Amino acid sequence: MAANWKMNGNLASIRPLLADILAGVQTGMNAEVVICPPYIYIDEIALRLDNTTIGLGAQNVSHHDSGAHTGEVAIGMLQDYNTGYVIIGHSERRMLYGETDGIVAEKFKKVVDSGLKPILCVGETLEQREADETEEVIARQLDTVIDNAGVKSFAKAVIAYEPVWAIGTGRTATPDQAQEVHAFIRLRLARHDEEIADLLRIVYGGSVKADNANELFTMADIDGGLIGGASLIAEDFLSICQAAI
Numbered sequence: 568m569a570a571n572w573k574m575n576g577n578l579a580s581i582r583p584l585l586a587d588i589l590a591g592v593q594t595g596m597n598a599e600v601v602i603c604p605p606y607i608y609i610d611e612i613a614l615r616l617d618n619t620t621i622g623l624g625a626q627n628v629s630h631h632d633s634g635a636h637t638g639e640v641a642i643g644m645l646q647d648y649n650t651g652y653v654i655i656g657h658s659e660r661r662m663l664y665g666e667t668d669g670i671v672a673e674k675f676k677k678v679v680d681s682g683l684k685p686i687l688c689v690g691e692t693l694e695q696r697e698a699d700e701t702e703e704v705i706a707r708q709l710d711t712v713i714d715n716a717g718v719k720s721f722a723k724a725v726i727a728y729e730p731v732w733a734i735g736t737g738r739t740a741t742p743d744q745a746q747e748v749h750a751f752i753r754l755r756l757a758r759h760d761e762e763i764a765d766l767l768r769i770v771y772g773g774s775v776k777a778d779n780a781n782e783l784f785t786m787a788d789i790d791g792g793l794i795g796g797a798s799l800i801a802e803d804f805l806s807i808c809q810a811a812i
C-alpha cells in the first residue's frame with residue numbers, strides 16, 4: 568500500500584500526518600506500507616521512518632545520472648536516503664510533464680539497475696477507454712518497458728494500474744473493471760516469463776477510499792493500492808491499509 572502524497576502538505580501538516588500513520592501501522596498491519604512524500608521532505612521523512620516497518624518511496628526520478636538538469640533529482644541522491652521505491656510514469660508526469668513511454672522506460676531501467684524498486688504506473692484515459700483502446704494503450708506502455716529493461720527486471724518491480732479517468736475524480740474503476748485490466752497486465756508479462764508474471768505485484772490506484780478498498784482488494788489480481796487523496800488523511804489511509812489482505 569503506497570501513499571502518493573503528490574505536491575501536497577507542508578512540514579506543519581506532514582509531521583502529524585506521518586506520526587498518525589506510524590502509530591496506526593505499529594499496532595499491526597499485514598500490508599507492506601510505503602510513503603512517497605514530495606522530494607523536499609524526503610530527508611525529514613527518512614529520519615522519521617528509520618527503524619520502522621514503513622518504507623520510503625520517491626514520486627519520480629531523473630533518467631540522467633547527474634549534471635546540468637536544473638530541478639531534477641538523480642537516483643544516487645535517492646539512494647542517500649534509503650529510498651526503497653520510486654513511482655515511475657505516473658499519468659500526471661506523462662500528461663503534464665511530457666514523459667513519453669521511452670523516457671518512462673529509461674527511468675524504470677535506471678531504478679532497477681540501482682537496486683531500488685519501481686512502481687510503474689500504466690493506465691488509459693477516458694477517451695481511450697470509450698474508444699475501446701484500453702488494452703492497446705496498456706500493452707504499448709508495458710511493452711516499451713519490457714523491450715528496454717527486459718522482463719527479468721519485473722522481478723523487482725510493482726505495476727500500478729491507474730486509469731486516468733479515476734485519478735482524483737472520485738470515480739473509481741469497479742472491481743470487475745480493475746480486475747480485467749490487472750489480469751491483462753499479468754498475461755502480457757506471462758507471454759515473456761510466467762514465473763515473473765505470477766509473482767508480480769499489481770496494485771490499483773484511482774480514487775481508492777476506505778469504503779471501496781475492501782471490494783477492490785478481494786479481486787484475484789489486485790495486490791494492493793497506490794493511494795493519492797485518501798493518503799493525506801491518516802484515518803482513511805489506515806483503514807485502506809487494513810483492507811489489504
Ligand code: PGA
Pocket residue numbers: 571729733734735736737772773774775793794795796797
Ligand atoms: P487518487 O490518486 O487516489 O487521489 O485518485 C491516485 C494516484 O494518482 O496515485
